[in-house]
Amino acid sequence: MMMLKSYAECATVLPDDHVWEDQRVVVFGGRLAAEAIAEILRNHGYDVSSPECMDEHGWDLNVRISGKRIWLEIQGDSGCFILQVEAMVGIFVRKRDLDLSYYAAFLTKLNEGLRHDPRFLKVEWYALDARQSPTGDPADDPLSVA
Amino acid sequence: MGIGLKDRLRAGLGSMEEWSRDRQADLAHGVAELEARSHQFYRQAIRDGQDTLAQTTSELREFAKQQSISQTRAARPSQLPAAHSGTSQSPHLQMKDSRPTGDLLESSRRAIGDIQRKAQTALQRAGDSGPVRILAGDAAYTAGDAAGLVTGTVHMGHELLDGAVLAGRVFDPTDAFRHPVGEAGWDRLFGGIGAMASSAKEAVTDPGAAIQRLSEAGGRLRRETDPSATPTAPTLSGEVSRNFGLGRREGEVTMEVLPYLAGAGELKATAELGAMSKFSRIAKYTKQGFSPVEAEYLAQPYKGMGHHSLLPRRKGLPDWLGGGPVPQWISDSAFNVLKPPGISRGDMYELHYKVDPHFRRAGLSEGGNWVGSRLGLKEYGPLQQRWHGTPNATRRAIAGGGIAGAIPFGDEE
Incomplete structure (x- = not known):
């Protein structure tokens, strides 16, 4: 059974791009990482939206594949960030009718792109527990923790 | 005439x-x-x-x-x-x-x-005699209440009179020539309409906040005018004086609250209450391990987009509705966004962390971060997420509105 949600923690050489004013956050970080990921995905031929600021949530990307949508969210930090990915499937779609091969292909290409891009130093994928918290040991392959 | x-x-x-x-x-x-x-x-x-x-x-x-x-x-x-x-x-x-x-x-x-x-x-x-003091106190409370209503009415009357004078100026063709720009009757009228429209818009777009303010005013009324909240005076004159003061305050506060109930007047912010609790919030965040600068930042009022509860931002419309994002007027409505009025940034982050598994951390000052798991916070389970994460406006709507909807409960209070 393929999971619809994936979670990764990444290390990056990209600078901390929080925007501060008087030591207060005005714009949350993660935009540079989001733009870099969008670039990687576009290079793989995906239709990727521009990064969208979601306040404390970070930065969102939306990828469209033949009418289907994949959502990514980047919560930036200094030197690292959290990447959350989810295949947006309608709530009325029966599980047995789900064909998530496009999502598996997407995760594989995303993982390869991150690993080969010098802006990203480390990518660790985690399984999520019932409360959507990362659990277990990190994996190099997102499909192995599904 | x-x-x-x-x-x-x-x-x-x-x-x-x-x-x-x-x-x-x-x-x-x-x-x-x-x-x-x-x-x-x-x-x-x-x-x-x-x-x-x-x-x-x-x-x-x-x-x-x-x-x-x-x-x-x-x-x-x-x-x-x-x-x-x-x-x-x-x-x-x-x-x-x-x-x-x-x-x-x-x-x-x-x-x-x-x-x-x-x-x-x-x-x-x-x-x-204790009973006599109580009876005399009750009578004094009633008398004070009447006096408070009188003084409150006087204040309101002056405001109404100001309005009547303004109305007279609006229809005075020479008024605009006799007053500088910004002070003429029409200028003040338009300014007032703008302020009322702003308040009305706030009440429509954020009914939870308006109801919350009314609820807080009611709470203040109770605290300031409840005779049982202060000890009985040992003498008759003291008891009469105490009850007269409490009754008079009730009358005055009733007149203050009246505009809320009538839906007119300015929706007063409760910034003073926020200021009162700010120091305790700073102490809380400092105790959690944040630096003084970070604690002060976390104690500030939260002004973010809130938690999109029923329809998360990442969700889109189904294909049979044309796909695409959920219209903003639905997505950002008070029925969908959990954003308790007056909540601090730090408290909102905690609440957000507990009800939304996708929110895990946020940047603070340079080099600092708010990370829910590091604070030992426990996320709610699916049912608790739904219960605590549902905006009060939605709960009130589900409860049928009216009196049931006015009952404050949950994390938004």
């Missing part, structure tokens, strides 16, 4: 306000006189070598009352000093005392004086 009516109204309201001010002055005068008499008795007792101890104002007053009773019983009326003739004696009666009189007037004066003293003694004795 209109000006004459306005003048009469203004004069009438002015005299009501004057009357109210006089009654307050009388009350203050009576209290001050009582205090002075208490100290006088106490000094006399010390000089006379009496064994007495009064550590509090209440004890001092009680001592003065006992002294007054004993002197009233012992002394002949003509020997009583002027100050002993009763705390409630009005300036009018003192004026009568000082007038030159004939035999008939003199005997009448003595008769009145006797009645006054007997009534005063009876009141003081009655004051020793």
